Amino acid sequence: MTGAGSWPPEADPVLRGEARGQGRVYQATRDQLITEHHHHYQEAGAAVAVASPDSVRVARVDRPPRVLRNREELRAGLVAALAEGGAVHVVHGMGGTGKTSLAHWLFAEATRRGQVGLWVTASDRLSLRAAMLAVAADRGAQAGEVLAAFAGHRAAADLVWQYLDRSPQRWLLVMDNADDPELLAEGGWLRSSAAGTVLVTSRRAVAALWRTATTHPLGALPLEDAAQVLCDLAPESGTLDQARAVARSLGCLPLALDLAGSYLAHQILESWTMADYHDHLQDDATALIDQGAQLSQGPAEDRQLVSRTWQITLDSLSAQGLPEATTLLRLLSCWSADPLPLSVLASGAAAAGLDQLSPPLPAAQLEAALRALLANSLVSLQPSDPARPSAGARRLQVHAVVLDSVRAGIPPQDRRSYHRAATALLAAALPAPEAGRAPAGELLLLAPHVAALLRRGAQEVPPESIELAIRTAGSIHEAGDYQAAAALAETAGRLAQEIGGADAPAALSARRQQGDSLRRLGRLQESVQLLQDVLSRCEAVLGGDDPQTLQSALTLSLPLYLLGQRENGLALLERAVAGLRRVLGEQSPQALQGRALSLELLVDVGRVADFVHQGASTVADCEGFLGAGHPVTVVAYSNYAYGLLHAGDPPAAHAAAERAVQARIALHGPEHPLVYSAKLVLSWALMLCGRHEEAVLLMREAAEGRERLLGTGHPLSVRARILLVERLVAAGRPAEAERLFRENLADAERVSGADDPDLCRVRALFTR
Incomplete structure (x- = not known):
């Protein structure tokens, strides 16, 4: 706007002009090009037409916590930062971990200490810019300066930090919900100043902007x-x-x-x-x-819902061109909140049909999707444990509430396809039966995820998930965790019955596995009752020569034998073995397993000649057809050594028992119930060879190992203590032996029966 002036000039060749206020006069004696850049500074107190927040001196928190629990170490560090100033601190974690509540607490602490508390919402570009300019105004910037920065006539962040640096009072600047660090970077909003402290809260755990800041992860409470x-x-x-x-x-x-x-x-x-x-x-x-x-x-x-807390992040990632992050988190939600080995995603992604999900997850995008979830704190990565190498390498973990809410958000028509993909990935991670056993640590990590697949109800669970659960229960059983195996098999059997009825093959397989695990747990009556029902149903539905019927008969024979029905158990076992040899062939693992198991029962019922006739050939056939390291061959080694002791050949029994112990350790690792069973046999061989002190030491180790793994009241633990009595007598320690015998006699009669051969043999040592 041109101000008042004098025009045209009179005769005076000197041009004159006058302007008042914000007016300007342009005068030239020749052509002149004028370019202007204006800064309009209003009078102090004039209105500023900027969409700024009502206040930056008040913390924007829906419901401030009545009491902030835990976080003591982090709070102490942030309070120390208030006193020092000059630093940027970033508190990061997934939604719902209390980042804003912690910032609110520090904000209140800063104001209590006489500092100026400044609160900025950094969730979007406009809110961030307006709030930061309001901070500049709070720290003394004139309204005209703020308007100029708002209009883009001068660098807004420079103005803000100019006044923050000049602040006569120390301050705390909270930049809350900075879930998109790029917003802070592109405007240059995040800086440090000796005049105060900056606290940023964000879901982003990884960002280039955090490199010069001190970061603090925030998770769930103790x-x-x-x-x-x-x-x-x-x-x-x-x-x-x-x-x-x-x-x-x-x-x-x-x-x-x-x-x-x-x-x-x-x-x-x-x-x-x-x-x-x-x-x-x-x-x-x-x-x-x-x-x-x-x-x-x-x-x-302002109300926060868990159902949308994490969807905000997933929507943002989809808008950035990464919808695969949503697919991956939905896939993870099919499993448990327990740690998941990364190998599950890596090994079977190509074959699991992830590119058929909605949205598709091509194998090439799996890495990018995982990195995005990690960067936004939706999943966490646990390092491998050097103290437990068998537990596998790095593992993923997702909070249970995140999984539940994400799972609830999967469209109903897509849930079954996600479930199938999750099942296929776990199946690929579990070694096939013919590949041998999986390490116990890996199985323990996979088991809760397999179990989680069964919790979704009959409408969502495909048959593959039940089959996987039965197979996993068998692997866990072989690894020695009989309690977990029984629980998983029971869940699988119950769901299979719900879907297909009590006579469904999957239900019968699951219940047979449950019964076998109950036998290992020492719950023999329950095992027999369950397995008798399974065998009856198999015979009625499948027929007497069906492999599943024959396998059920074999499985039932063992708890019958342990309950003292040795003749009945052996007769049932021999019928099963004959059927398996006829139906599946001499080389089948099932038939060879039955032959290996019968070696122990033959000598216990007094058929030593039959044992001598069958023992060596059974071991040779197992080795030849299955290999020396196969679980069935290892059973044959152990039972052959046991039979040789009854056959009266201690030196041969000692050699066979040594081989059985080493084979058990190689197959199962040193801490397994069957390893201690093999050591019990070796202890007996040492005793019969006259090496009494060695026999006592090894028998004590076997007894303590069984008690540690199975419990003191387990029948096998009680039996081990009774057999230790026999070793102590042989070693010339009768007083110690008699005390141990009296302490365990009642338990031994309760779990094995008063007529148990081992108990009768030991009892005779004190009644001669």
Whole structure:
């Protein structure tokens, strides 16, 4: 705008002009090109037409925590940073871990210490820019300067940091919800200043902008603190023990705890206790947790729901051209929240049909999708444990609440295809039966994920998942974890019955595996009852010569034998072996397994001549057809050594028992119940060879190993203590032997029966 002036000039050749206020006069005696750049500074106090927040002096938190539990070490470090200034700290973690609550606590602490607290929401470009310019105004920038920066006439971030650097008071600047670090980078908003401290909260664990900052990962709370949070929020709803149970089900995630506590504290029509809440969590956890947000006293737009907390990040990744991250997290949600070996994703991705999912997940994009989930704290990566090499290499872990909410968000029409892909990946990671045993550590890592596949209900679970569970239960059984094997087989059998009825082949296979594991657990009566029902159904549905019927008969023979029905057990076993040899052939592992098992039973019923006739050929056939390291061959080694002791050939028995122990260790590792069974046989051979002290030491090791792995009340543990008595007598330690015998006699009669041959032999040592 041109101001008042004098024109045209009079005779005076000197041109004159005058302007007032913001006016300008342009004067030239020749042609002149004028380029202008304007900065309009208003008078102090003039209105500024910028969409700035109402205040940057107030922390934007929906419901500030009544008490901030745990985080003591991190809080102490951040308080020290307040005093020092000049640093940038980034607190990162997945949604719901309490990053904003921690920032709110530090904000309050800073203001309590006389510092200026400045709060900026950094979730989007416009909010960030407006709030940072409001920070500049708070620190003394004139309204005209702020308007110029807002209009782009001067560098906005430079203006903000100019006034932050000049601030006469120390300050804390919180940049909350900076989940897209690129927004901070592109405007140059994130800097450090000696005048104050910067705290950034973000879901992004990895970002180039964090390289010069101090980063602090934030995860779930410890169980005790999580339980106390629930008691803080709903003190009348239950006991601390009940709060622990709820907290454990919620994975100790602060957001879930907050919503659960809000629900319990603000009920009107219902009056659930924490125990009631825990029971209802088993039905639809995500929907129930979200109901706590409906009782929030904050604005509706500020209420956080677990069902959408992580979807925000997934939507952002899809907008960035990576929809595969959503597919991968949905796939992970089919499994358990337990650690998952990375090898599961790496080994079977190409064959699992991931490119047929919706959205598709091509194998080439798997790495990028995984990196995106890691960078946004939706999954975490656990390093391998040098102390437990058998537990596998690196593992992924996803919080249980994340899995539940993501799983609930999969379109119903897509769930079965995701389930099939998850099953195929686990099946590829589990060694095939003919490949030998899997390391126990790997099996223990895979087992909870296989079990999780069975929890989705009959409508979602494909037959492949049940078959995988039965196969996994068998592998776990071979690895020596009979309790886990029985539980997994029971779950698989129950679901198979629900889908196909009690006579379905999968149901019968699962229940047979369950019965065999119950036998190993010493629950012999339960084992016999279950296996007799399985055998009856197999005979009725499949016929007497079906391999599954014959295998069921073989499996039933063992608990019958252990219950003292030795003749019946052996007769059933021999019929099964004859059928397996006829139906499957002499070289089949099933027929050879039956022959190997019969070696022990033959000598126990007094048919030593039959043992001598069959023993060496059975071992030779197992070695020749299956190989020396096959589990069936190892059973043959061990039972052959046992039979040689009854046949009266201690030197040969000693050599065979040594080989059996080494084969057991090579197959199962040193800590396995069957290794200690083999050492028991070797101890007996040492005793009969006159090496009494060695026999006592090895027998004591076998007894203690069985007690450690199976429990002191297990029949095999009781039997081991009774047989240790025999070794002590042979070693010339009668007083110690008699004391041990008296202590264990009642248990031995209870679990084995008063007529058990081993017990009768040991009892005779004290009644001569």
